[in-house]
Amino acid sequence: MKTLIVYKSKTGFTKKYAEIVAGEVKGDLLELKKATASQMAGYDVIVFGSRFFAGTVDELKKAEELFAASGAKEFVVFATGATPNAAEDIVNDVWKNSFSSEKIEKIPHFYMQSGICYEKMPFGEKMMMKMASLMMKSQKEKDEMGQGFEEALKGSFDISSEEYVQPLIAYLKNR
Ligand SMILES: Cc1cc2nc3c(=O)[nH]c(=O)nc-3n(C[C@H](O)[C@H](O)[C@H](O)COP(=O)(O)O)c2cc1C
Numbered sequence: 001m002k003t004l005i006v007y008k009s010k011t012g013f014t015k016k017y018a019e020i021v022a023g024e025v026k027g028d029l030l031e032l033k034k035a036t037a038s039q040m041a042g043y044d045v046i047v048f049g050s051r052f053f054a055g056t057v058d059e060l061k062k063a064e065e066l067f068a069a070s071g072a073k074e075f076v077v078f079a080t081g082a083t084p085n086a087a088e089d090i091v092n093d094v095w096k097n098s099f100s101s102e103k104i105e106k107i108p109h110f111y112m113q114s115g116i117c118y119e120k121m122p123f124g125e126k127m128m129m130k131m132a133s134l135m136m137k138s139q140k141e142k143d144e145m146g147q148g149f150e151e152a153l154k155g156s157f158d159i160s161s162e163e164y165v166q167p168l169i170a171y172l173k174n175r
Pocket of ligand 1 (some may be wrong): 116
């Protein structure tokens with residue numbers, strides 16, 4: 001089973017999970033920004049790893065287009081975010097915002113809580129977080145965005161763990 005893990009990672013959480021997956025399934029790793037359809041051709045499974053970004057999966061559309069053009073057989077998605085795994089409703093809303101209703105049924109997708117890292121965050125994205133923090137004054141607004149987001153406005157934190165990637169690894173090994 002030839003597996004390629006294509007990932008986008010700005011602050012390292014998604015990359016770390018992608019590397020664990022690649023090690024476990026003996027897959028190859030490729031950054032999305034360097035990926036072409038021809039590089040993805042010939043793989044049985046393309047695993048796309050990205051982050052939750054303002055309520056959607058960052059660059060999912062681009063990865064789907066590359067997958068479609070590549071002729072690879074199966075597409076699987078995983079995403080990381082500041083939202084805790086336990087906040088299932090928030091996580092499910094992000095999946096719904098990211099996939100069409102038809103694709104959400106067909107494409108296996110996995111979420112792994114990760115955290116936030118201001119030290120490695122690009123300047124423009126730090127500004128986005130600052131603006132979100134200024135715009136969301138009331139506790140009610142913060143509650144609606146969920147606990148992960150409120151934590152993210154306060155500062156860096158890491159709630160990632162190798163255990164959260166195990167369901168994806170089990171899926172890939174048993175398919
Ligand atoms: C501007 C911005 C928006 C974000 N939006 C969300 C979000 O909507 N939901 C969420 O759970 N995490 C959100 N995050 C947190 C990232 O998804 C999280 O830190 C992710 O693991 C980063 O992945 P990376 O380290 O691979 O770049 C956001 C982070 C930034 C900087």
